[in-house]
Amino acid sequence: MNISRSFSIKGVGKYFPKKKVLNSDIEEKLNLPEGYILKNIGVQSRRQVTTESNTFMGQQALRSALNDANLNLEEIDCLIGASATFDYVLPNRSCLIKESFPEAKKIDFPCIDINTVCTSFITALDYASLLLTDPKYQNIAIVSSEISSHGLNSKEPESYALFGDGAAAIIISKGKSTGGLLHYTAKTYSEAAQYTIIQGGGNANHPKHFPYDEGLYSFKMMGHKLLKAAKRTLPFFIEDFFKESDIPLRDVNLIVPHQASKLGLRMLASLNQGNTDNIVDELSTSGNCIAASIPLALVSSIKNGRLNEGDSCFLIGTAAGMTISGLLFKYSKK
Amino acid sequence: MNISRSFSIKGVGKYFPKKKVLNSDIEEKLNLPEGYILKNIGVQSRRQVTTESNTFMGQQALRSALNDANLNLEEIDCLIGASATFDYVLPNRSCLIKESFPEAKKIDFPCIDINTVCTSFITALDYASLLLTDPKYQNIAIVSSEISSHGLNSKEPESYALFGDGAAAIIISKGKSTGGLLHYTAKTYSEAAQYTIIQGGGNANHPKHFPYDEGLYSFKMMGHKLLKAAKRTLPFFIEDFFKESDIPLRDVNLIVPHQASKLGLRMLASLNQGNTDNIVDELSTSGNCIAASIPLALVSSIKNGRLNEGDSCFLIGTAAGMTISGLLFKYSKK
Numbered sequence: 001m002n003i004s005r006s007f008s009i010k011g012v013g014k015y016f017p018k019k020k021v022l023n024s025d026i027e028e029k030l031n032l033p034e035g036y037i038l039k040n041i042g043v044q045s046r047r048q049v050t051t052e053s054n055t056f057m058g059q060q061a062l063r064s065a066l067n068d069a070n071l072n073l074e075e076i077d078c079l080i081g082a083s084a085t086f087d088y089v090l091p092n093r094s095c096l097i098k099e100s101f102p103e104a105k106k107i108d109f110p111c112i113d114i115n116t117v118c119t120s121f122i123t124a125l126d127y128a129s130l131l132l133t134d135p136k137y138q139n140i141a142i143v144s145s146e147i148s149s150h151g152l153n154s155k156e157p158e159s160y161a162l163f164g165d166g167a168a169a170i171i172i173s174k175g176k177s178t179g180g181l182l183h184y185t186a187k188t189y190s191e192a193a194q195y196t197i198i199q200g201g202g203n204a205n206h207p208k209h210f211p212y213d214e215g216l217y218s219f220k221m222m223g224h225k226l227l228k229a230a231k232r233t234l235p236f237f238i239e240d241f242f243k244e245s246d247i248p249l250r251d252v253n254l255i256v257p258h259q260a261s262k263l264g265l266r267m268l269a270s271l272n273q274g275n276t277d278n279i280v281d282e283l284s285t286s287g288n289c290i291a292a293s294i295p296l297a298l299v300s301s302i303k304n305g306r307l308n309e310g311d312s313c314f315l316i317g318t319a320a321g322m323t324i325s326g327l328l329f330k331y332s333k334k
Numbered sequence: 335m336n337i338s339r340s341f342s343i344k345g346v347g348k349y350f351p352k353k354k355v356l357n358s359d360i361e362e363k364l365n366l367p368e369g370y371i372l373k374n375i376g377v378q379s380r381r382q383v384t385t386e387s388n389t390f391m392g393q394q395a396l397r398s399a400l401n402d403a404n405l406n407l408e409e410i411d412c413l414i415g416a417s418a419t420f421d422y423v424l425p426n427r428s429c430l431i432k433e434s435f436p437e438a439k440k441i442d443f444p445c446i447d448i449n450t451v452c453t454s455f456i457t458a459l460d461y462a463s464l465l466l467t468d469p470k471y472q473n474i475a476i477v478s479s480e481i482s483s484h485g486l487n488s489k490e491p492e493s494y495a496l497f498g499d500g501a502a503a504i505i506i507s508k509g510k511s512t513g514g515l516l517h518y519t520a521k522t523y524s525e526a527a528q529y530t531i532i533q534g535g536g537n538a539n540h541p542k543h544f545p546y547d548e549g550l551y552s553f554k555m556m557g558h559k560l561l562k563a564a565k566r567t568l569p570f571f572i573e574d575f576f577k578e579s580d581i582p583l584r585d586v587n588l589i590v591p592h593q594a595s596k597l598g599l600r601m602l603a604s605l606n607q608g609n610t611d612n613i614v615d616e617l618s619t620s621g622n623c624i625a626a627s628i629p630l631a632l633v634s635s636i637k638n639g640r641l642n643e644g645d646s647c648f649l650i651g652t653a654a655g656m657t658i659s660g661l662l663f664k665y666s667k668k
Contacts, residue, residue: 089532202388
């Protein structure tokens, strides 16, 4: 395995809101038959915020990652916020996460947001691996913290029951070991740009001129068109990705996909020769947590020993836009 | 001059909305004495959108930059959207700008948003220069497109009359010449994190629970506290920056600052030994265009011959968060 940019993952952390929402709660609220959600959407339960903010969840996840890495906040050289949702239009997410640490006032590392919607974490990991080629960076924190629950439409059960809230953080560091980036690619397919959208809240339909309306201000997904677009593009994306990589997909130790949907995960399994053993699937317990899904699944895999020192790991996901991002790396904590 | 990452600026473009808003319009609306705005805020006129969107303005600026570079859209390898405001909560800004080109459907380069609020363009330029170290990138487009006008509070003339709308785009390419990055630094000072904020519209005060209210949904600036924080940090930031750079500030050919405010530009001039000759000041005709201000001023400087082949150029700005970003580069179009 040929490492193009070396890094180690020194620490990982995650945070889920306290409130667990069961299918029975949603099925009763939306007048759906019992068992409908698990059967059709594949989610059993998801967490939703009550008082938690994007900033608070991000801070909790990062604090946990710092503890895991045995690092203080002042040893971080850059914080990348890699999320689609936010507490405030401005300042940027990462600045608020940093500020929420009591010790932050005396520490001046830069805070940068990066956003490719659901694959923001992959983009951030590639970016961080580039920053680490510069001598001024030793440790970089990446935090994905997402609240989907305010932007869901109760008239669209396919998305209302699919999404969850949560946050994950990882700290990547200049590696002394053999871990690091093996291959990264991202592509944006514009024919599918409008298949997933939140129309209200920005300048196109500003709250000043467009009062709140559940349909306008909620996540909208043209599920069938999106799935067709993914079927048209994902197999070629993965084929091309592994043509350019020096190990084939079948030799990858662990696949950590975006927990996009039941059908999305099924499509990935079929591209993996029907093998699901090495694909991390947490959809049933967490739902789709937007950009936090991939790092949440990565953090679990490291914590529960599914991803081990020296293993290869393939992060892959589709995102609104429509962007597909893939990143293959060799895991090392050292 | 020691180039750490080489690049050329192959093309530049900009777009301003058609509607020009004069001080007399605002002074009448807000019941301010004639001449108040120019005297206190330093702006004579600014552009504001009527039907234009962030996406449309970004597309116009990028089309113009492509023409300037004599490149087609398909020759771009990555589009970085570097803005604070947006048309939609999702998908990300850059995906929508790409999609707005009729020829985009057959082109699959990735679209990534980066956000450090007003200094997003500086962060994006550093990022793009890192991406160009990877053989798969030849030409990278950076687009900053901002609509401030929907988020201004008519009860706060200091910001209401300060901001403008506009977009700028540049294309940076693997350089054959001696142009490129000389030095880059960014720092986030968390004590000032909440001095500039838009409180409504995100998850903290979601439109679902907080109906539109001009105060809540508009830009809020604690001007005096912010200025004090800038006075405490900016002189040291610039001093440290040039200690680490191999040319001193006095030898820089052109300084392109964020058009933050009259007082901000005055502070910079005093740090430049009182010299304003080599500082680009477009505040009076454009206002503060958030992240578009720096690239707009850079584009003008290239177009009107103030920045010439081989010149050194220092981009510097403060941003909500509070982040200060500085980037010194040697300009080359080749």
